[in-house]
């Protein structure tokens with residue numbers, strides 16, 4: 001059965017991973033809940049304008065439509081199994097992954113997914129993260145930066161998954177997972193997870209409501225700036241300038 005945990009491997013990750021490891025290691029801020037927990041950066045690694053982080057996220061953004069299409073197909077396949085369960089005379093073996101076609105045009109906006117949070121996480125041996133999920137985020141994309149031999153696995157809904165450097169794993173945000181601390185694990189296990197939201201219609205509605213106000217404000221600002229320019233033109237008197245600016249700000253109600 002097709003799984004909703006989907007992975008893709010970066011074609012050439014070694015140089016990128018070297019840079020990412022340095023970036024994560026240099027930005028570690030706090031400790032995650034664990035026993036003991038690994039260390040992590042802030043949640044907004046994707047907003048800091050760091051070149052290699054942006055390269056990684058551009059690659060992940062390109063993969064999102066494919067990942068959600070596969071996840072959607074997996075969800076539909078699970079529904080088929082449920083339907084077949086109701087009809088005991090149907091042979092479940094007819095369900096073969098090779099017969100399932102990925103729905104590349106599902107009835108939702110494949111481009112409506114956005115990275116909302118991203119952070120780096122770093123574990124030395126004996127460190128982990130307690131059982132948690134990323135609900136209410138739609139998906140999480142976890143990219144593995146550095147996986148030395150003997151690194152801890154991730155336990156996803158009770159299933160052990162071995163991380164691979166250069167691999168991004170997409171999983172639905174509600175799935176529970178953990179990294180169990182153990183002294184025989186390797187130092188330096190590093191990953192960059194990103195939380196992804198689905199928000200196409202919400203944004204459009206928000207924009208449609210505020211656009212008229214924004215346009216009106218911009219027009220007022222433009223005319224006030226012109227007035228201001230005329231008033232202060234040629235004046236070197238600070239009081240005149242101050243009065244003109246205060247008056248304009250009051251009228252615009254900024």
Ligand SMILES: [Fe+2]
Nearest residue numbers: 132133134177
């Ligand atoms: Fe997590």
